[in-house]
Amino acid sequence: MTSPPPFLPLLRELVRTYQAFERYSAAHVQSLGLTPAQFDVVATLGNTEGMNPKQLGDKTLITKGTLTGVVDRLLAKGLVQRLPDPSDGRGQIVRLTTRGQKVFEQVFPAHGAHLAQAFSKLSAAELAASQQALHSLRQALEQAGARAGTQEGAT
Amino acid sequence: MTSPPPFLPLLRELVRTYQAFERYSAAHVQSLGLTPAQFDVVATLGNTEGMNPKQLGDKTLITKGTLTGVVDRLLAKGLVQRLPDPSDGRGQIVRLTTRGQKVFEQVFPAHGAHLAQAFSKLSAAELAASQQALHSLRQALEQAGARAGTQEGAT
DNA sequence: TATTGTTATACTCTATAACTATA
DNA sequence: TATAGTTATAGAGTATAACAATA
Numbered sequence A, B: 001m002t003s004p005p006p007f008l009p010l011l012r013e014l015v016r017t018y019q020a021f022e023r024y025s026a027a028h029v030q031s032l033g034l035t036p037a038q039f040d041v042v043a044t045l046g047n048t049e050g051m052n053p054k055q056l057g058d059k060t061l062i063t064k065g066t067l068t069g070v071v072d073r074l075l076a077k078g079l080v081q082r083l084p085d086p087s088d089g090r091g092q093i094v095r096l097t098t099r100g101q102k103v104f105e106q107v108f109p110a111h112g113a114h115l116a117q118a119f120s121k122l123s124a125a126e127l128a129a130s131q132q133a134l135h136s137l138r139q140a141l142e143q144a145g146a147r148a149g150t151q152e153g154a155t
Numbered sequence C: 001t002a003t004t005g006t007t008a009t010a011c012t013c014t015a016t017a018a019c020t021a022t023a
Numbered sequence D: 001t002a003t004a005g006t007t008a009t010a011g012a013g014t015a016t017a018a019c020a021a022t023a
Helices: A008-031 A036-045 A053-060 A064-076 A098-119 A124-151 B008-031 B036-045 B053-060 B064-076 B098-119 B124-151
Strands: A080-084 A092-096 B080-084 B092-096
Touching (some): A036 A080, A036 A098, A053 A092, A092 A098, A124 B008, B036 B080, B036 B092, B036 B098, B053 B092
Antiparallel strands (some): A080 A092, B080 B092
16 A cells, blocks of 8 residues: 555645635626626637537536526626527527627636736746646546546445 | 736636536535535534534635525434534534544545545656645735735725 | 524526427 | 437525524
8 A cells, every 4th residue: 555645735725726716706706796607608608709508518517407597697688699500400609799798808807907916926937837737637637537437336 | 008917827727627626526525415515514524523603604605594504404414413502602513423424534535545546647746836836826816815805896 | 782593585506307309 | 319408397505684592
């Protein structure tokens, strides 16, 4: 039995860092009258030409039945539109409206302005290194996830 | 207008990495029949002598009205108990039951076993670098959060 | 008067399964 | 038959405000 690798502190750090981000961004999101799920969708649609609910669900991890309701509410707020998918009669394209685009552009610069100050202490190299570190970490987690999914039953 | 700092990809990576972890651990949590909020409470109570709902809410970021219901459901599952707070007639102490303790101890080693495989590809140096990177990132975020919290009103 | 915790309200998210329409 | 998306259902989380009991 090899000694256990010290990844628990790393995970704890990951969770704390994410929570710090969540706490930070929650104020902005809430001030827009968006729920986390709705914001997730808006953020995913930002800077795209739109996508079908299937792709949207895959990216946001929202299941299709749930996504219908989330998109409905964004529709009611006038932030997204549903367009027919020209290449598939069953499909549709969900896309930000002009107003949705404005909201998208509004929240990220707002984040940016605040965060820019905070991040000004980190060099470009540090940012890159952090990003790379997170990427490795994510890959490890995704492998574990795939494995867990495959070998399921270790309940 | 200065060029935008390149921390957006870093944040996106942070979110994705966290989501990978979430997705990974969700299986274990779900297999225990616990919701994320319930697991949050159990994990917070783990390795403690219990605490009052006020503290519990502060740590889990669950508001008091919501927390009552979450604790109710954990109570129904026999995982926690409500004890009177000897030092405050209004208060109570929420504490894991023996069964709750067992669940707590059960889920964390289970995480470790799976994750150990995933992390075996990362060297100790890589783990340390990742942790350091996250720590810097978190400090930046917490500074931003503190600033946002202080200057609030930019809603 | 302030604080702890419960209750009531209303809305959103969530997964799942059954269903319609198109491929 | 398979897939895209909707609808129905039931449960849980969420914030908020009003309330009781205690400090």
